[in-house]
Amino acid sequence: MLVLRPTRSPSPYSVSCSPPRGTLLSSLVPTPRRRPLPFVVACAGQPEVRRICEDDYHSTVRSLNSRGRHKPRKSLGQHYMLNSSINEELVNVAGVGEGDVVLEIGPGTGALTNVLINAGAMVVAVEKDPHMALLVQERFNSTDQLLVLQEDFTKCHICSHLTSFLEKNHMETRPTSAKVVSNLPFNISTEVIKQLLPMGDIFSDVVLLLQEETASRLADCSLRTPEYRPINIFVQFYSDPEYKFKVERTNFFPQPNVDAAIIKFRLKQSAEYPLVTSRKSFFSMVCLHSSTFSVSFLSKSFFQERMVELQDY
Numbered sequence: 001m002l003v004l005r006p007t008r009s010p011s012p013y014s015v016s017c018s019p020p021r022g023t024l025l026s027s028l029v030p031t032p033r034r035r036p037l038p039f040v041v042a043c044a045g046q047p048e049v050r051r052i053c054e055d056d057y058h059s060t061v062r063s064l065n066s067r068g069r070h071k072p073r074k075s076l077g078q079h080y081m082l083n084s085s086i087n088e089e090l091v092n093v094a095g096v097g098e099g100d101v102v103l104e105i106g107p108g109t110g111a112l113t114n115v116l117i118n119a120g121a122m123v124v125a126v127e128k129d130p131h132m133a134l135l136v137q138e139r140f141n142s143t144d145q146l147l148v149l150q151e152d153f154t155k156c157h158i159c160s161h162l163t164s165f166l167e168k169n170h171m172e173t174r175p176t177s178a179k180v181v182s183n184l185p186f187n188i189s190t191e192v193i194k195q196l197l198p199m200g201d202i203f204s205d206v207v208l209l210l211q212e213e214t215a216s217r218l219a220d221c222s223l224r225t226p227e228y229r230p231i232n233i234f235v236q237f238y239s240d241p242e243y244k245f246k247v248e249r250t251n252f253f254p255q256p257n258v259d260a261a262i263i264k265f266r267l268k269q270s271a272e273y274p275l276v277t278s279r280k281s282f283f284s285m286v287c288l289h290s291s292t293f294s295v296s297f298l299s300k301s302f303f304q305e306r307m308v309e310l311q312d313y
């Protein structure tokens with residue numbers, strides 16, 4: 001594990017560019033012209049259109065250019081958020097306030113990190129890309145509200161990191177009070193969800209910006225659609241999911257091929273979990289029979305009625 005220490009040297013911001021017409025960083029060239037940006041955030045049930053502030057765009061590009069021309073890496077799902085209103089929505093949805101401990105996975109240029117820090121949170125940010133980890137560390141080198149860990153989140157031991165962060169900052173460990181707020185790389189979202197949702201003893205809420213299709217599938221509690229999957233049983237076992245807002249793909253740079261959405265999981269504590277003698281065998285059974293699940297098996301009282309059978313499995 002590499003823990004990045006603050007360096008006091010200022011970041012050499014070098015290029016200021018116009019808002020993106022295309023999606024490639026290499027297409028960004030300085031231009032004196034300024035025009036309104038067509039990016040929007042779409043909110044389900046409460047239609048609203050907000051223009052991206054040019055500063056959001058420029059600060060992202062400045063960050064990306066600050067350590068040489070860093071090309072976003074597709075393999076790391078690097079689609080940066082250009083719209084600070086959406087970052088503010090993420091923080092509002094999570095109800096982040098002064099002194100909250102927040103885990104951010106993939107801080108990238110630090111756009112969301114900035115909103116979290118401004119809300120008074122103590123942030124632990126895990127970034128796999130060494131270039132971006134260093135960049136975000138340098139951007140916030142004057143604050144003690146941030147710890148940057150250069151690690152692959154899917155492989156790191158987040159509980160021990162959080163514990164030592166709390167101890168170092170002389171903060172009381174308040175079980176179940178930490179939060180997760182993240183604009184996740186789409187390619188690791190399922191893995192991250194599987195890792196985080198059973199951690200109700202540490203986190204109260206997990207608020208993620210995911211691929212829209214994934215978010216609406218995970219929030220689906222109807223049990224009676226063909227889309228219902230073992231992952232839905234897992235999600236509802238450990239949490240109460242809630243689909244929040246759709247976020248248009250035009251808000252990201254580079255622009256992905258799909259839209260995104262904000263989803264909130266309120267994590268259950270173990271006393272709230274459905275009663276099973278062995279969670280391991282419960283979930284192996286769910287996976288084993290997933291292809292033959294029928295609508296009647298997945299009835300509303302699924303957990304209550306089937307517990308006896310599941311216990312004997």
Ligand SMILES: C[S@@+](CC[C@H](N)C(=O)[O-])C[C@H]1O[C@@H](n2cnc3c(N)ncnc32)[C@H](O)[C@@H]1O
Pocket residue numbers: 076077078079080081082105106107108109110111112126127128129132151152153154183184185186188
């Ligand atoms: C979708 S970008 C979001 C960046 C930034 N939070 C924003 O909103 O603009 C995803 C970020 O996650 C990082 N990342 C990708 N895979 C990761 C992993 N396994 N563990 C930690 N960070 C990862 C990427 O390098 C990138 O910075």
